[in-house]
Amino acid sequence: MTARTSNDTARDIPEATVARLPIYLRALITLAEDSIETCSSEELATAAGVNSAKLRKDLSYLGSYGTRGVGYDVEYLRYQIAREIGVTQDWPVVIVGIGNLGHALANYSGFRSRGFRVVALLDADPDRHDEVVAGVDVRPFDELEEIAAEHGVAIGVIATPALAAQDVADRMVTAGIASILNFAPTVLSVPDGVDVRKVDLSIELQILAFHVQRKTAASALAQENSA
Amino acid sequence: MTARTSNDTARDIPEATVARLPIYLRALITLAEDSIETCSSEELATAAGVNSAKLRKDLSYLGSYGTRGVGYDVEYLRYQIAREIGVTQDWPVVIVGIGNLGHALANYSGFRSRGFRVVALLDADPDRHDEVVAGVDVRPFDELEEIAAEHGVAIGVIATPALAAQDVADRMVTAGIASILNFAPTVLSVPDGVDVRKVDLSIELQILAFHVQRKTAASALAQENSA
DNA sequence: AGGAGTTTGTGAACGAGAGAACAAACTGAG
DNA sequence: CTCAGTTTGTTCTCTCGTTCACAAACTCCT
Ligand SMILES: NC(=O)c1ccc[n+]([C@@H]2O[C@H](COP(=O)([O-])OP(=O)(O)OC[C@H]3O[C@@H](n4cnc5c(N)ncnc54)[C@H](O)[C@@H]3O)[C@@H](O)[C@H]2O)c1
Ligand SMILES: NC(=O)c1ccc[n+]([C@@H]2O[C@H](COP(=O)([O-])OP(=O)(O)OC[C@H]3O[C@@H](n4cnc5c(N)ncnc54)[C@H](O)[C@@H]3O)[C@@H](O)[C@H]2O)c1
Numbered sequence: 001m002t003a004r005t006s007n008d009t010a011r012d013i014p015e016a017t018v019a020r021l022p023i024y025l026r027a028l029i030t031l032a033e034d035s036i037e038t039c040s041s042e043e044l045a046t047a048a049g050v051n052s053a054k055l056r057k058d059l060s061y062l063g064s065y066g067t068r069g070v071g072y073d074v075e076y077l078r079y080q081i082a083r084e085i086g087v088t089q090d091w092p093v094v095i096v097g098i099g100n101l102g103h104a105l106a107n108y109s110g111f112r113s114r115g116f117r118v119v120a121l122l123d124a125d126p127d128r129h130d131e132v133v134a135g136v137d138v139r140p141f142d143e144l145e146e147i148a149a150e151h152g153v154a155i156g157v158i159a160t161p162a163l164a165a166q167d168v169a170d171r172m173v174t175a176g177i178a179s180i181l182n183f184a185p186t187v188l189s190v191p192d193g194v195d196v197r198k199v200d201l202s203i204e205l206q207i208l209a210f211h212v213q214r215k216t217a218a219s220a221l222a223q224e225n226s227a
Numbered sequence: 228m229t230a231r232t233s234n235d236t237a238r239d240i241p242e243a244t245v246a247r248l249p250i251y252l253r254a255l256i257t258l259a260e261d262s263i264e265t266c267s268s269e270e271l272a273t274a275a276g277v278n279s280a281k282l283r284k285d286l287s288y289l290g291s292y293g294t295r296g297v298g299y300d301v302e303y304l305r306y307q308i309a310r311e312i313g314v315t316q317d318w319p320v321v322i323v324g325i326g327n328l329g330h331a332l333a334n335y336s337g338f339r340s341r342g343f344r345v346v347a348l349l350d351a352d353p354d355r356h357d358e359v360v361a362g363v364d365v366r367p368f369d370e371l372e373e374i375a376a377e378h379g380v381a382i383g384v385i386a387t388p389a390l391a392a393q394d395v396a397d398r399m400v401t402a403g404i405a406s407i408l409n410f411a412p413t414v415l416s417v418p419d420g421v422d423v424r425k426v427d428l429s430i431e432l433q434i435l436a437f438h439v440q441r442k443t444a445a446s447a448l449a450q451e452n453s454a
Numbered sequence: 455a456g457g458a459g460t461t462t463g464t465g466a467a468c469g470a471g472a473g474a475a476c477a478a479a480c481t482g483a484g
Numbered sequence: 485c486t487c488a489g490t491t492t493g494t495t496c497t498c499t500c501g502t503t504c505a506c507a508a509a510c511t512c513c514t
Pocket of ligand 1: 201
């Protein structure tokens, strides 16, 4: 049981750490662009907006890539993190729902530079099918399975209205796409083993609103008490 | 010291709970649209995609709005959560950077229906200033302070390139905007008391990529071992 | 009224993550 | 070589969040 290959580093990176690795990667790329070759955990932590102890602990899950008394080699660490995340080569991605948001996503050059390649844009509306967005033409949604198989797509983005999102997710799962980024404001139910992340802008605004209200209520209260 | 008004319920809602309240609100609105008047914690939890114990604990921070043996009144709970978040009336919002993403955001009707009103669209590029997006015309970025003061804007959205984001954030803070939603892939540094939330799509994709890689590595390993 | 059946609200156990603190490992000067 | 100074990797503690489990509170049926 549990036979392991020799190269097994028995690592099991905490989810909170995984979520920060891309931030470190971005910070390292910025440092590299400024021709900085070495940095301390303190410097990198500042650039990433985190505590240096947290940064060091996060990096320690990947291995021991720093040098005590010196710091980290920017280029080396950048590569190690990219390798750990898996963005040393491009991942093919499909975007479904080429409306307002889908257009913005398709036109976004930042994906390409960060390890993702949009291989297809799909929409159910035939009126969209003539269009070419950022060099990729919009195809009928029915071609999902075919395109996913052809390009080995593992990641799908949902930018359809909320009502369509569950159907789209189901089709993606059928097509072998086990990682989904969902922009529609709805809860997706998917089989075990399928990974869903959601981005909900209204929720973010509502969280901000909550804190604004709390702050203003607190200051109003203080004013009242001092009067 | 610590004089309090009579109505002080001494509540101090955990951040993790605050982040879920909008999800519950959305689920309740969906239930109400389906003419469902009452629901149990189990039903609401399923609709929101969380554990029912967690849901009940979350709601208990707001007060005791359910009835044992019965469940929650959908409309009543919906109002209580909306009031707690502060979305019983509209919050004025400005969006800065009306490019690909800014256009999508400006055109998004979901903000309005969820308690936010886009009062201004700002861009530094004079070529953008003729345009009208979703009934709001694009104004020069310099008018930020004036517009913020006029409408009492508390929330700002940054959709500019990363390089401009820090400057925009600084100007927002100066203009009295203490809550910022940042789409630019950069770390913002702001004074204490200013609340920043970020949305970074590339990071979300990278997190998905990490898990895909982990899964495929694991199955490759299993196959190798069984061979 | 009483008892069976539901469902909430919460105390308590458990687990994950954050941060402080420090030994170990390195550099460079003398 | 030795010693002072620097910075990592890791241990320990504390805080925050999740989940379990159950008494309290309600409904409905007899
Ligand atoms: N626009 C934004 O800034 C914004 C912000 C937050 C959330 N969202 C969410 O993102 C989603 C998309 O928003 P949008 O503004 O782009 O909407 P949109 O209506 O402009 O675009 C939706 C697109 O999806 C297509 N579509 C509908 N059903 C489909 C299906 N079954 N299969 C494939 N394609 C289908 C439509 O043809 C349309 O082109 C919505 O769920 C919205 O709530 C958008
Ligand atoms: N488009 C997307 O789907 C997407 C996805 C993820 C992240 N982002 C991020 O969102 C931001 C905007 O992306 P985009 O694709 O809309 O870019 P864009 O280049 O299309 O638009 C940027 C807009 O900001 C304006 N601008 C530049 N400097 C400004 C300043 N100092 N003050 C005010 N306005 C200024 C520009 O004139 C332009 O209109 C970028 O940081 C990008 O990395 C975009």
